[in-house]
Amino acid sequence: MVKPLATVRPNEMSMWCRKRLGGMPDFCLREATSTSIVTEDYSMPTRNYLTIIALTLGLLAPVAYATNGYMSHGYGATSKGMAGAGSALPQDTLSIFNNPAGLVRLGRGYDAEMELFSPKREYKANNDFAPPPALSVPPGTEESENDYFLIPSFGISFPLDDRSTIGLALAGQGGMNTEYDTATFANFAAPPGSPLNPDGAFTASEPTGVDLAQMALGVTYARELGEIAGLGITRHSIGITPIVAVQRFKARGLQPFKALSVSPDNLTNNGYDYSYGAGIRIGWLGSMLNDQLNVGISYQSKLWMTDYDDYEGLFAGGGEFDIPAIFNFGLAFFVTPRLTIVADYKHIYYDDIDALSNTNDVNFGQIISDPDNRLGGDDGLGFGWEDIDVYSVGMQYQVNDKLSLRVGYSDADEPWKDVNTLFNILAPATVEKHASLGATYRIDRRSRISFAFTHAFKNTIQGTSQFTGPQTGYVRMSQNMLQIGYSRDIGI
Numbered sequence: 001m002v003k004p005l006a007t008v009r010p011n012e013m014s015m016w017c018r019k020r021l022g023g024m025p026d027f028c029l030r031e032a033t034s035t036s037i038v039t040e041d042y043s044m045p046t047r048n049y050l051t052i053i054a055l056t057l058g059l060l061a062p063v064a065y066a067t068n069g070y071m072s073h074g075y076g077a078t079s080k081g082m083a084g085a086g087s088a089l090p091q092d093t094l095s096i097f098n099n100p101a102g103l104v105r106l107g108r109g110y111d112a113e114m115e116l117f118s119p120k121r122e123y124k125a126n127n128d129f130a131p132p133p134a135l136s137v138p139p140g141t142e143e144s145e146n147d148y149f150l151i152p153s154f155g156i157s158f159p160l161d162d163r164s165t166i167g168l169a170l171a172g173q174g175g176m177n178t179e180y181d182t183a184t185f186a187n188f189a190a191p192p193g194s195p196l197n198p199d200g201a202f203t204a205s206e207p208t209g210v211d212l213a214q215m216a217l218g219v220t221y222a223r224e225l226g227e228i229a230g231l232g233i234t235r236h237s238i239g240i241t242p243i244v245a246v247q248r249f250k251a252r253g254l255q256p257f258k259a260l261s262v263s264p265d266n267l268t269n270n271g272y273d274y275s276y277g278a279g280i281r282i283g284w285l286g287s288m289l290n291d292q293l294n295v296g297i298s299y300q301s302k303l304w305m306t307d308y309d310d311y312e313g314l315f316a317g318g319g320e321f322d323i324p325a326i327f328n329f330g331l332a333f334f335v336t337p338r339l340t341i342v343a344d345y346k347h348i349y350y351d352d353i354d355a356l357s358n359t360n361d362v363n364f365g366q367i368i369s370d371p372d373n374r375l376g377g378d379d380g381l382g383f384g385w386e387d388i389d390v391y392s393v394g395m396q397y398q399v400n401d402k403l404s405l406r407v408g409y410s411d412a413d414e415p416w417k418d419v420n421t422l423f424n425i426l427a428p429a430t431v432e433k434h435a436s437l438g439a440t441y442r443i444d445r446r447s448r449i450s451f452a453f454t455h456a457f458k459n460t461i462q463g464t465s466q467f468t469g470p471q472t473g474y475v476r477m478s479q480n481m482l483q484i485g486y487s488r489d490i491g492i
Helices: 010-021 046-059 093-097 100-105 255-260 364-369
Strands: 002-008 036-041 109-125 140-143 149-159 164-177 209-228 233-252 273-288 293-300 326-334 339-348 388-398 403-412 433-442 447-465 471-489
Touching: 093 100, 093 109, 093 149, 093 164, 093 209, 093 233, 100 164, 100 209, 100 233, 100 273, 100 293
Parallel strands: none
Antiparallel strands: 002 036, 109 140, 109 149, 109 471, 149 164, 164 209, 209 233, 233 273, 273 293, 293 326, 326 339, 339 388, 388 403, 403 433, 433 447, 447 471
16 A cells, blocks of 8 residues: 655755755755655565564674774764764664654665674784783784674664654674684783692683674654744754663683682683663754754663673673763754765763773782772773763765765774773774765665775774783774665655
8 A cells, every 4th residue: 555645846855855854865856856746655564574673683693893992883874974973864764873863854664784894903912021920911913813793783664643753773782802812811820730720720711802792772752843943943853762782792711810800700711691781862853044954962871781690700890781871962064955064973981881991000919908909899900991082074965866975084082091901902992083985876766775884994002001010012903894785765
């Protein structure tokens, strides 16, 4: 069954586009020259949606991220083609993770996407640690294995009426993966059979590394609120997205740190453990200056997660590892009917996550004298991460009614200070700058494909660790990301 929604005259096409899609999307031009009939199709079987969701859930198991810290730099190919900017320019259903208020400007449809993520991670430990018995990382340069990961995402939207829309989106929220073939922390333990390691329990195994993956499911309700004439706001909307999340984690090769843990048997080499939790994202989107400017604001609360029982001797607070809160502010300026410029600011609250923010720049005397300072303790050792700010700018150009092009650039803070460097061998989230290219091609009146390619430039953080004598060294990372998406509008 196909149900007419509206008859759109040429001079009304721009307003319809902005009302339904939040801007001038790739297929909607102000200078439309013929009358268009906008329809909504209710005929798509529900099982098709369910099949796509099931496939996405099945494929999401191997996700791994490390971009802005360990959080994704954007959601959806249209946003990632502009380096993650898009809080004020909703163009696909995955935008609810940027700003749920934009969902009401989308029609009925779905987006299915897949990203090929390729990080390059390495560290170097210098041969300059204090004389024995000081602890040290074996001198040399090591590269991490596992260079390619597939990361799927999916979203759907259902307009309820002219003012309200509900939707759902599923995506990888963030993650981190390292795997070094060597026993990185072998020198942190006494030789097997010695009085300090009689049964070899503290002997480091190979490989060394961690694997953290996070998946989030958001269910959104967005509502159009009309205009605020006194403020020059021609239309605005709000959105709310309850989020449920699951994350998994494993660590290997950390046996020497058992001596510094409140729960030595729950520190390393315990396979995958899972954590579950929830939070909420709220957002606002407004248009002003005669619809030439969109302003978007959103805030995602901390996602409160259950503890990792199998790693309660590693993470501070007995296995606590929540997902940090995020604040977004974005602008979208429609320079011409074909050219749109966007800018976003993002703040990620890593400092609120003790497992990440607690310093490791402490000596053994402090650790031994106070169990709270041990791994897994209330003030247990962490990675020394701090809050970061992320700035993104991008441009979208409508070539014709079939093709749109995008470009973007972003810059973020380093997540930790140099005194915590060598412990971050496990989590070398050093990248700061991203450059992106993207495009969307309309296949037909209902379907389009999009892609985004992002390069995170190589960045090196040099520093020390009190653990190692101190010993100097560096961690380094670069990334390439290619995302391809298929979108289907059921109503165009």
